[in-house]
Amino acid sequence: MVAKLSDVAELAGVSVTTVSRVINSYGSLSQKTIDKVHAAMRELRYQPNAMARSLQGKSSQFIGLIFPNIENPFFTALVAEIEELLFAKGYKVIIATSSNDIEKEQQYLQMLAANQVEGIITSSHNPNIDSYKDSFLPIVSYDRYLSDTIPIVSEDNYRGGHLLGEYLVSTGAKNILMLRDDDNSNSPTAKRYQGFTEATSNKSHLTTFDFDSNLVSNGGDMQAIVDIVVDNKIDGIFAFNDMMAIQLQNALRKANLRVPEDVNVVGYDGSPIVQLLHPDLPTIIQPIHEAAQRLIDTLFNEINNEPALSNNVLPVKLHIPE
Amino acid sequence: MVAKLSDVAELAGVSVTTVSRVINSYGSLSQKTIDKVHAAMRELRYQPNAMARSLQGKSSQFIGLIFPNIENPFFTALVAEIEELLFAKGYKVIIATSSNDIEKEQQYLQMLAANQVEGIITSSHNPNIDSYKDSFLPIVSYDRYLSDTIPIVSEDNYRGGHLLGEYLVSTGAKNILMLRDDDNSNSPTAKRYQGFTEATSNKSHLTTFDFDSNLVSNGGDMQAIVDIVVDNKIDGIFAFNDMMAIQLQNALRKANLRVPEDVNVVGYDGSPIVQLLHPDLPTIIQPIHEAAQRLIDTLFNEINNEPALSNNVLPVKLHIPE
Incomplete structure (x- = not known):
C-alpha cells in the first residue's frame, strides 16, 4: 500500500495543504511543522509523486523497450546504449523481454500503454501481434517489420551478407554452408541471406540449412551441422x-577440424563483448551507438509529430582478424 | 503532451463522466457515444491511466533495478532472471545502469523514488552513496554492502575462492597469481580472495596483483600481466x-604460452553465456536463478513488513572442464 498525501497529513496532525506546502517549500511554515511532516513522510515512506504530473497532462518520462531477450550480447549492448542515451535526455527505461512468447508480449504492450510510457522501442521477433497495429502509442521497430505504419530502423543487411560472401570466396572457399535462423521473412534481416547468396552462388557451391534458433540459444545440437560439414566437405560457413x-x-575443433584452415566460420553482429573475447572471428559489425541514436530520434519525431527521418538503414562494417 | 480525460471529453463532445463510463464499461451508453469516445481516444492517443491507481494509494507495480552495467554477462543473466520472475508476479522493471558513476546513481535513486517504484534491487558498486541510507524505499543489495539496514543477498564468496584455490593446487600449480579487482573492500566479494589465499598460501607461492577493473572492461592492457607471468614462472592464475x-x-596464447598446460587460468561467475561459449574454462558457477528469487523474496518481505529471511548466502559450485 503506497501512502497518500492525506495519510501523511493525518499522521502529522496537519492539513493536506500544509503537507503540500512543506513538499513544495512555499508559504510560511514553522520548523516544528516542517519536522512533523518530514517525520510522517519518513514513517509512511511517502514520496512526492511524479506520477501525478502525468495526470496533469505532463510527460511520464518513461520509454518502454521490448526485446526478445537481453542475453544475446548484441541486444545487451543495444539496450545498454539506448538506456544511456535516454538517461541523458531525462528518460527512464522500462525493460520487457518477450522471449518469443506472443502472450507475454501482448501483456507487456498493454501494461506499458496503461502506465503511459511515451513510446516504445521494440525488436519483437513475434510476428502478427495485433496490439502493435492497434496501439495509440508511438512505436519504432529495430530490424523487424511489424506493420505498414511503424517505422523500422535497421542496419544494411544486404550489404552485410554480401561482404561476408565476398570474404569467404576471397579465402578460396568452394563449398559453402549458409545457416539461416527461423525468422519472420518479412523482416530486413532476410536480406542478409540474399546478399550472401548473390555474392557466393556463381563462385562456389552453396548449401543452405534452416536452423531452429531456439535450439541454438539453448546450447543446440551442433552435431547435425558438423555431420553436414564432413559429408559435404564444407570449407566455409556463414553462421547467422x-x-x-x-x-x-568449438564443435568443429572438437571434431578435429582446424578452424579457419580446414573450414572458416563467419558470424554476424559484432557486439563489443564478442569483439573483446573473440577478436579472431570474422564478422559484420553493426553500429550499435548509431542504431540506438537513430531509434531514439525516430521515436521522438513520432512523439512530437515531426516528419519521419528519410534514411533508416545504417551502414555496416566487415571485421577480419589481423 | 499526454492527453487528459477532459481532452477526450471535449473532442468527443461529451461529458467527462461519459468518457469515464465508456472506459469502465458501466451505465447505459449508445453505440454512437461509445464510438465517438473511442475515436477521440484514438486521435489523442489517450490511454486509461494506471498511474492514477498509484495516487489512489494503489500499487505502482514497478521495481527499480540499479546495476553497474548490464553488459557483463553475469549481470545480464541476473537482470534477465529478475525481470522474468517479477513479470510472473505482475511487476515491471525499470532498469538503471550506474556505470560506476556516483552522480548518475544518485539521480537514478531520486527518479525511482519520485516515480514511486515499490522497491529497489541494487548491485551498486559505488561506495558511500548517502541516498541509500536516507531512502524511504525498501531496498535489497546484491553482494555489496551499502548500509547497516539494507539486507544483502550474496553467494558464498569465501567458499568459491577456496574451491578455486584447492583446484589450482590439485593441478600442481606452484607459482600462483591472484588478480584482484579494485572493489569496495566492505563487500562480501572480498571473501573470494580470502578463501583463495587460505587454500593456496601454504601449498604454493602466491603473488597478488591489484587490477583496475575499468581498464579491463575497456579491453585492458593484458601485456602487464603476461610479463608478470613470464618473469615469475606463474603456472596458475585466479582471474577475478x-x-x-x-x-x-587469449593474451597468454598470443605470447606462445599453452593454456592450461603451461599456465592454468580460472575465472569466476559462470554465466550461461560463458558456459555456452567457453565450457573449457574452470570457474565458479553462481546460482543465478536462486539469487534472483532470493533478492525478490527479500525485497517483498521488506515491502510487506515481514521478518527478514535468515540465510542470504547462497551456495556456489566449482565447474571443471571434462
Whole structure:
C-alpha cells in the first residue's frame, strides 16, 4: 500500500495543504511543522509523486523497450546504449523481454500503454501481434517489420551478407554452408541471406540449412551441422550470428577440424563483448551507438509529430582478424 | 503532451463522466457515444491511466533495478532472471545502469523514488552513496554492502575462492597469481580472495596483483600481466571474473604460452553465456536463478513488513572442464 498525501497529513496532525506546502517549500511554515511532516513522510515512506504530473497532462518520462531477450550480447549492448542515451535526455527505461512468447508480449504492450510510457522501442521477433497495429502509442521497430505504419530502423543487411560472401570466396572457399535462423521473412534481416547468396552462388557451391534458433540459444545440437560439414566437405560457413559462430567453431575443433584452415566460420553482429573475447572471428559489425541514436530520434519525431527521418538503414562494417 | 480525460471529453463532445463510463464499461451508453469516445481516444492517443491507481494509494507495480552495467554477462543473466520472475508476479522493471558513476546513481535513486517504484534491487558498486541510507524505499543489495539496514543477498564468496584455490593446487600449480579487482573492500566479494589465499598460501607461492577493473572492461592492457607471468614462472592464475579470464587466456596464447598446460587460468561467475561459449574454462558457477528469487523474496518481505529471511548466502559450485 503506497501512502497518500492525506495519510501523511493525518499522521502529522496537519492539513493536506500544509503537507503540500512543506513538499513544495512555499508559504510560511514553522520548523516544528516542517519536522512533523518530514517525520510522517519518513514513517509512511511517502514520496512526492511524479506520477501525478502525468495526470496533469505532463510527460511520464518513461520509454518502454521490448526485446526478445537481453542475453544475446548484441541486444545487451543495444539496450545498454539506448538506456544511456535516454538517461541523458531525462528518460527512464522500462525493460520487457518477450522471449518469443506472443502472450507475454501482448501483456507487456498493454501494461506499458496503461502506465503511459511515451513510446516504445521494440525488436519483437513475434510476428502478427495485433496490439502493435492497434496501439495509440508511438512505436519504432529495430530490424523487424511489424506493420505498414511503424517505422523500422535497421542496419544494411544486404550489404552485410554480401561482404561476408565476398570474404569467404576471397579465402578460396568452394563449398559453402549458409545457416539461416527461423525468422519472420518479412523482416530486413532476410536480406542478409540474399546478399550472401548473390555474392557466393556463381563462385562456389552453396548449401543452405534452416536452423531452429531456439535450439541454438539453448546450447543446440551442433552435431547435425558438423555431420553436414564432413559429408559435404564444407570449407566455409556463414553462421547467422556471432554466438552461433563461436559455438560452431568449438564443435568443429572438437571434431578435429582446424578452424579457419580446414573450414572458416563467419558470424554476424559484432557486439563489443564478442569483439573483446573473440577478436579472431570474422564478422559484420553493426553500429550499435548509431542504431540506438537513430531509434531514439525516430521515436521522438513520432512523439512530437515531426516528419519521419528519410534514411533508416545504417551502414555496416566487415571485421577480419589481423 | 499526454492527453487528459477532459481532452477526450471535449473532442468527443461529451461529458467527462461519459468518457469515464465508456472506459469502465458501466451505465447505459449508445453505440454512437461509445464510438465517438473511442475515436477521440484514438486521435489523442489517450490511454486509461494506471498511474492514477498509484495516487489512489494503489500499487505502482514497478521495481527499480540499479546495476553497474548490464553488459557483463553475469549481470545480464541476473537482470534477465529478475525481470522474468517479477513479470510472473505482475511487476515491471525499470532498469538503471550506474556505470560506476556516483552522480548518475544518485539521480537514478531520486527518479525511482519520485516515480514511486515499490522497491529497489541494487548491485551498486559505488561506495558511500548517502541516498541509500536516507531512502524511504525498501531496498535489497546484491553482494555489496551499502548500509547497516539494507539486507544483502550474496553467494558464498569465501567458499568459491577456496574451491578455486584447492583446484589450482590439485593441478600442481606452484607459482600462483591472484588478480584482484579494485572493489569496495566492505563487500562480501572480498571473501573470494580470502578463501583463495587460505587454500593456496601454504601449498604454493602466491603473488597478488591489484587490477583496475575499468581498464579491463575497456579491453585492458593484458601485456602487464603476461610479463608478470613470464618473469615469475606463474603456472596458475585466479582471474577475478570470467571475462577477465578469457581475455587473459587469449593474451597468454598470443605470447606462445599453452593454456592450461603451461599456465592454468580460472575465472569466476559462470554465466550461461560463458558456459555456452567457453565450457573449457574452470570457474565458479553462481546460482543465478536462486539469487534472483532470493533478492525478490527479500525485497517483498521488506515491502510487506515481514521478518527478514535468515540465510542470504547462497551456495556456489566449482565447474571443471571434462
